Amino acid sequence: MTLAHESVWILGDQLSPHHPGLVAGRRVVMIESLARLNQRPYHRRKLVLIISAMRHYAGELRAAGYEVDLRSAPDFLSGLRDHVATFGVRHLICMAAAEYDTRQFQQRLEHDLGIPVTMLPNTLFLVERHPPTRSPALMEPFYRAMRRQTGLLIEPDGEPTGGVWNLDHENRRRYDGRPVPAPVRFPADTITQQVIADLARSCPNAIGSADDFDLPVTRAQALVALDDFIAHRLADFGPFEDAMSADHDLLFHSQLSPLLNIGLLDPLETATAAVAAYHAGKAPLASVEGFVRQIIGWREYIYYRYWELMPDLLSANAWQAERPLPGWYWHGETRMHCLSCVIKKVLRSGYCHHIERLMVLCNFALLAGIRPQEVNAWFLECYIDAYEWVVTPNVIGMGLNADGGRTATKPYLASAAYIDKMSDYCRGCFYDRKARIGPRACPFNTLYWHFLIVHEATLRANPRLGPAVLGLRRITEAERQAIMAQAATILAQIEAL
Structure with missing residues (x-):
C-alpha cells in the first residue's frame, strides 16, 4: 500500500x-x-x-x-x-x-x-507518555510521580527543588490591588471573521457572543500567549492563585487551558517554560511550583481519573442531589453578588479561573443539592476550555464530590467566610456574609450548616472534615432547627435568591 x-x-x-x-x-x-x-x-x-x-x-x-x-x-x-x-x-x-x-x-x-x-x-498528555508504575488513587502521589518522571523541579539527588513538594500554603493571599498586566490579545483575522459568520448560521443555538473574539488560534499565537504569561503574570500567579476579584476576570492566571486542550500548546513545554523562568530568577518558586502543579499535577491527574472512572462517572450522584439547576445560572441575575459576578463573567467570556469554578459555582451547587448531571452540562456548555475529560471529573468528582470521594478525598464546601476571605465579592452584597439565620443571612452560610447537619454522620467518618463537623457542637438545638427551617425556605425559593 x-x-x-x-x-x-x-x-x-x-x-x-x-x-x-x-x-x-x-x-x-x-x-x-x-x-x-x-x-x-x-x-x-x-x-x-x-x-x-x-x-x-x-x-x-x-x-x-x-x-x-x-x-x-x-x-x-x-x-x-x-x-x-x-x-x-x-x-x-x-x-x-x-x-x-x-x-x-x-x-x-x-x-x-x-x-x-x-x-x-x-x-497530548504526559500520563499517556509516562504512565505511572502504580495506580495512585490520590493526586499528591500522582503529582510527585509526574515530577520525578519529567524531572521538573527535581534536584540531581532526586529531591524536590526547595526541599518540599508542594508550596500551596504560600499561595493563599487575597488580591491586594496591585496592577494586573492585561494579557496579549489577537484581533480576529479574515479566517476568524469568516468562521464567526459561518457559525452564526450553522450553530443558531450557541450561547454568548464572539463579536469581540481575540483568542490565539495558531501555534505561533499560542506561544506568544505563553511567553506573555511567563513574562508578565507568572511571578504573581502563586500568591494570588486562589484570589477572586469583581474587577478582574483573570487576575494573574494564564488562560492557557483552551490552548492546551486543543493541542496548540504542549503540557511539558508549558511547564518547562515556567521552570526556566524560575531558574532565570524571573519568578519565585512558589509561583512556579503552583503553576507546574496545575499543569502536570491536576490536569494530568484529572485526565487519568477520567479514564479510570468512565463511563460510570457520568451518572454518579453519591449525595443523592436531585434539585434542578437554578435558572439564574443562565443569566446571573441573583442577589448573591459572588454568583452574579462569576456567572456573568462566564457567560460573557466563556471563562473564569479554577477557584471561582470550585468554591463559588460548584460550592453552591453542592450545598444546594443540585443534580450533578445538570451542573456538569452547564460547565460543558459555558466554558471555552470545556471537554468531557476535564469537566466531568472536576465537576462531578472534585467540585460536587458526587463520585463518593474517588477523585477528591473530601467535598470542597465552604461558607461565606471563605469567599469573603479570598475575594471582594461580599462587599456591597444584599446578603449578610456573617449571618447564618435571618432575612438577610447569606445562603452560603445557611446551606453550609444545613449540609453539615443533614450529612453529619457521613461527614464525621471523614477525618479531613473533622474540624467542620466538630463546629456543630457549638450550635444549640434551637439554632439547628432555625437553620433547617431557613434552609428549607431558601431551597423552596431558590429561583428568587
Whole structure:
C-alpha cells in the first residue's frame, strides 16, 4: 500500500505540530461536524476558537506540503465516508481521542468504513507518555510521580527543588490591588471573521457572543500567549492563585487551558517554560511550583481519573442531589453578588479561573443539592476550555464530590467566610456574609450548616472534615432547627435568591 491510499484523521482538539499521524501520512482529513458543533448549546467563543484553529492549522499543513481535506459534514462518519470514497483511501490513521464517546467511535471505524484503521496513542498528555508504575488513587502521589518522571523541579539527588513538594500554603493571599498586566490579545483575522459568520448560521443555538473574539488560534499565537504569561503574570500567579476579584476576570492566571486542550500548546513545554523562568530568577518558586502543579499535577491527574472512572462517572450522584439547576445560572441575575459576578463573567467570556469554578459555582451547587448531571452540562456548555475529560471529573468528582470521594478525598464546601476571605465579592452584597439565620443571612452560610447537619454522620467518618463537623457542637438545638427551617425556605425559593 502506498501513501496515496492512506489518510490521517485529525480532530479539532488535536492540533499539535507533533501529531504522531503527521509522521505516518501525507494526506490529512479534518471534519467540521455539524452534529458535534450542535451537540450542546456551546459558548460561541469556544466554537470559534476550535473551527478557526482548525482552519489555520489546515493552512499551515498545506504550506508544509501536506494534502489537506478540510470539509464540513453532517457528522464525523458521513464526512469520513465521503473522504474515503473521494480519495480511494484504503487505510485510515487517527490518534486516540481524549473523550470517551469519540474514542469508542474510533474503535468502531474499521467496521463502519470497511477499511483498516490504525489508532495511535494520544501524545497530548504526559500520563499517556509516562504512565505511572502504580495506580495512585490520590493526586499528591500522582503529582510527585509526574515530577520525578519529567524531572521538573527535581534536584540531581532526586529531591524536590526547595526541599518540599508542594508550596500551596504560600499561595493563599487575597488580591491586594496591585496592577494586573492585561494579557496579549489577537484581533480576529479574515479566517476568524469568516468562521464567526459561518457559525452564526450553522450553530443558531450557541450561547454568548464572539463579536469581540481575540483568542490565539495558531501555534505561533499560542506561544506568544505563553511567553506573555511567563513574562508578565507568572511571578504573581502563586500568591494570588486562589484570589477572586469583581474587577478582574483573570487576575494573574494564564488562560492557557483552551490552548492546551486543543493541542496548540504542549503540557511539558508549558511547564518547562515556567521552570526556566524560575531558574532565570524571573519568578519565585512558589509561583512556579503552583503553576507546574496545575499543569502536570491536576490536569494530568484529572485526565487519568477520567479514564479510570468512565463511563460510570457520568451518572454518579453519591449525595443523592436531585434539585434542578437554578435558572439564574443562565443569566446571573441573583442577589448573591459572588454568583452574579462569576456567572456573568462566564457567560460573557466563556471563562473564569479554577477557584471561582470550585468554591463559588460548584460550592453552591453542592450545598444546594443540585443534580450533578445538570451542573456538569452547564460547565460543558459555558466554558471555552470545556471537554468531557476535564469537566466531568472536576465537576462531578472534585467540585460536587458526587463520585463518593474517588477523585477528591473530601467535598470542597465552604461558607461565606471563605469567599469573603479570598475575594471582594461580599462587599456591597444584599446578603449578610456573617449571618447564618435571618432575612438577610447569606445562603452560603445557611446551606453550609444545613449540609453539615443533614450529612453529619457521613461527614464525621471523614477525618479531613473533622474540624467542620466538630463546629456543630457549638450550635444549640434551637439554632439547628432555625437553620433547617431557613434552609428549607431558601431551597423552596431558590429561583428568587
